[in-house]
Amino acid sequence: MDRFVPRFLYDRYIRFRIWRRDFSFDDWDAERVFKTSLYLTEWLLQIILLALFWLFIIPPIMDNDFFVGEELGEVIREFVLVCTRPTVKGFIILISSAVALNLLFNFILRCRRLTSRQYHVMSATIGYVLLQINCNAKCMVVIMVFMLIIFLLVNRLKVFVERDRQIIRPVYTITLILTTILCLGEFFFPYERVWEGSRAIMMVMTMKVISISTDDYCLKRITTVELVGYLLCPASVLFGPWMSMDTYTLNNVHRQKLSAKWFTQTIQAFTYAMAHMILSNCLVQSITPISDAFYIPMKWHEALRNSFAFRSSNYCTGYMAEFTMLTAGFNAYQHYDEEQRWDYPVARPSNIECPRSMAVVLKNWNIPAYRFFKDCVYSPFSEINYVCGLTMTFVLALLLNGFNARMMLILLTMGILSYSQEIIQDKLAYWFDCCCCVNPCDDECEHRFGPWNPITLIINGFNMVINVSHLAYLGYVMDRKFERTTIYELYEIWEDEFGVQTHFLMLVWWATMLFIS
Known part of the structure; x- marks a missing residue:
C-alpha cells in the first residue's frame, strides 16, 4: 500500500502508522489523548491547506460546478483572476531564473568532481549571472562597488594580520566600515528604489564577511577566489539566507545523492512560499475588519490583519530562501547529520504564530x-x-x-x-x-x-x-x-x-x- 501514498505525505503517513500501532486504550490518559488530537489536527490542516492551495491556482477546476457552487464559484473565479493568477505569475517569473541556475549548480556539482578552485569559480560565475538577470544596471553598480570595498578591505587587513600589526581586531574594523556604509546609504543614497533593491543583498554579504573575520586564521588564509565564490554563491545571493563558510565549502566535499526526500522538501518549500505570498498579497488584504467581533475592538482586528500580512511576507521570503538552498544542493546545516539531511529551515511560522x-x-x-x-x-x-x-x-x-x-x-x-x-x-x-x-x-x-x-x-x-x-x-x-x-x-x-x-x-x-x- 505504501507505493500508493503521495510522496509529500509519505513521512507523515509512516508516523501515523507507527502511532496507530503503538496506541492502546489500556494505558491512555488525558495528556496523551490531548497531545495526539493536536498532532492529528495539525496533520489534517496541512493536507487541507495544500489541497486548497493547488485548487486555487488551477483555474480549470474552478469552472466545474461539481466542486463548488455557482455563487461561490464566481467569487473564487474573480479572486483567482484579479489577484491570485497575477501573483503566482509574478512569483514564478521572479524565481524561475534562480531555480534554473541553482539546479545547474547542483547537477554540475554531482556530475563531476570539482577541485576547490573550480567550485569557487563556478559559484561566482553562476551567482553573478543570477544577479545580472534579476537586478537592474544601477543595482548591479551599487553591489559591485560594495564588493570592491570588501575585497580592498579584506586584502588590506590580511596584510596586517600576517605581520601582526593590527591595533584592533579585524572583525571590529570590518563591522564598523561596512555597517557605516549601510547606514549612510539608508539615509543619503539618492535613488531610493535602487537602494531597496540592493540593500538586502549587501546585508547578507556583510554578515558573511563578518563571520569570516571573527577567525583571524580563516581571514589570513582565504583567497580572493574563495571570497568571491562565497559572497556570490547562487543559493543565497538573491534571497539569502546567511550561511557559514564551512557550510559553503562542505557542499563540495560531502555530496549526497538526490533522493525522494530532497524532491518532496523542495516542492514543499516552493508550495509554502507561494501560499504565503498569496496570503500576504491577496487573502489577508481582502479581509475587512468587523466591528467588535469576538469582543475585540476593530482597531485590533486591523492590527492583527496588518501584522499577519507582514509576517506572511517574511515567511514567503524564508521559504524562498529554503527553496533556493535545497535546489542548489545544500542539504543541512551539518552535512554529516543523518537526521537533518535535506532539511534547511529558515523560518518556522508555527512557532511565531503561537x-x-x-x-x-x-x-x-x-x-x-x-x-x-x-x-x-x-x-x-x-x-x-x-x-x-x-x-x-x-x-x-x-x-x-x-x-x-x-x-x-x-x-x-x-x-x-x-x-x-x-x-x-x-x-x-x-x-x-x-x-x-x-x-x-x-x-x-x-x-x-x-x-x-x-x-x-x-x-x-x-x-x-x-x-x-x-x-x-x-x-x-x-x-x-x-x-x-x-x-x-x-x-x-x-x-x-x-x-x-x-x-x-x-x-x-x-x-x-x-x-x-
Missing part, C-alpha cells in the same frame, strides 16, 4: 540569522557579561538594518521583552515546577508538571495571548507608509491607536523582573 515568548519569535523569525548573531556576536561578548552580549547583538542588528528608527524601536522593545520574560518565566517554572520556560523542554521533561498539564497550559496560554498582542501592536507600524517615520511619530501612532499598550506592559514586565530577581 509564541510562548518573544525570544522564540526572534529565534524562529530567521534561523540562519539567529545562528549568525549567536555564534559571531552573542557568544564572544557574553563571556564578558550576559547583558553585554545582548546589547552588542542589538547594536549590530540595528546597524545591519541601516539604523532605521522603526527597526530600532521594535528591536529594542522585543529585546527588553525577551530579557524580562526569560527571568519571569524561569522563576514561574521554578516556583510551580512546570514546563513554562522561555524555550520548551526536550522530549524528556524533568518538571513535575509536563508541557500538557493543565497548569502549564494555562500559564503558556496566557503568555501566548500576551505575545500575540505584542506582535499585532509592533507589526501595525510595519506597513510601507510608516517606513520613513521618526521615533516620535511612531509613538504618536501607537498612542492614538492603542494607548502604547505594549510599552506599558514592557515596563510592568521589567519592574516585575527587577522585583522577583
Whole structure:
C-alpha cells in the first residue's frame, strides 16, 4: 500500500502508522489523548491547506460546478483572476531564473568532481549571472562597488594580520566600515528604489564577511577566489539566507545523492512560499475588519490583519530562501547529520504564530540569522557579561538594518521583552515546577508538571495571548507608509491607536523582573 501514498505525505503517513500501532486504550490518559488530537489536527490542516492551495491556482477546476457552487464559484473565479493568477505569475517569473541556475549548480556539482578552485569559480560565475538577470544596471553598480570595498578591505587587513600589526581586531574594523556604509546609504543614497533593491543583498554579504573575520586564521588564509565564490554563491545571493563558510565549502566535499526526500522538501518549500505570498498579497488584504467581533475592538482586528500580512511576507521570503538552498544542493546545516539531511529551515511560522515568548519569535523569525548573531556576536561578548552580549547583538542588528528608527524601536522593545520574560518565566517554572520556560523542554521533561498539564497550559496560554498582542501592536507600524517615520511619530501612532499598550506592559514586565530577581 505504501507505493500508493503521495510522496509529500509519505513521512507523515509512516508516523501515523507507527502511532496507530503503538496506541492502546489500556494505558491512555488525558495528556496523551490531548497531545495526539493536536498532532492529528495539525496533520489534517496541512493536507487541507495544500489541497486548497493547488485548487486555487488551477483555474480549470474552478469552472466545474461539481466542486463548488455557482455563487461561490464566481467569487473564487474573480479572486483567482484579479489577484491570485497575477501573483503566482509574478512569483514564478521572479524565481524561475534562480531555480534554473541553482539546479545547474547542483547537477554540475554531482556530475563531476570539482577541485576547490573550480567550485569557487563556478559559484561566482553562476551567482553573478543570477544577479545580472534579476537586478537592474544601477543595482548591479551599487553591489559591485560594495564588493570592491570588501575585497580592498579584506586584502588590506590580511596584510596586517600576517605581520601582526593590527591595533584592533579585524572583525571590529570590518563591522564598523561596512555597517557605516549601510547606514549612510539608508539615509543619503539618492535613488531610493535602487537602494531597496540592493540593500538586502549587501546585508547578507556583510554578515558573511563578518563571520569570516571573527577567525583571524580563516581571514589570513582565504583567497580572493574563495571570497568571491562565497559572497556570490547562487543559493543565497538573491534571497539569502546567511550561511557559514564551512557550510559553503562542505557542499563540495560531502555530496549526497538526490533522493525522494530532497524532491518532496523542495516542492514543499516552493508550495509554502507561494501560499504565503498569496496570503500576504491577496487573502489577508481582502479581509475587512468587523466591528467588535469576538469582543475585540476593530482597531485590533486591523492590527492583527496588518501584522499577519507582514509576517506572511517574511515567511514567503524564508521559504524562498529554503527553496533556493535545497535546489542548489545544500542539504543541512551539518552535512554529516543523518537526521537533518535535506532539511534547511529558515523560518518556522508555527512557532511565531503561537509564541510562548518573544525570544522564540526572534529565534524562529530567521534561523540562519539567529545562528549568525549567536555564534559571531552573542557568544564572544557574553563571556564578558550576559547583558553585554545582548546589547552588542542589538547594536549590530540595528546597524545591519541601516539604523532605521522603526527597526530600532521594535528591536529594542522585543529585546527588553525577551530579557524580562526569560527571568519571569524561569522563576514561574521554578516556583510551580512546570514546563513554562522561555524555550520548551526536550522530549524528556524533568518538571513535575509536563508541557500538557493543565497548569502549564494555562500559564503558556496566557503568555501566548500576551505575545500575540505584542506582535499585532509592533507589526501595525510595519506597513510601507510608516517606513520613513521618526521615533516620535511612531509613538504618536501607537498612542492614538492603542494607548502604547505594549510599552506599558514592557515596563510592568521589567519592574516585575527587577522585583522577583
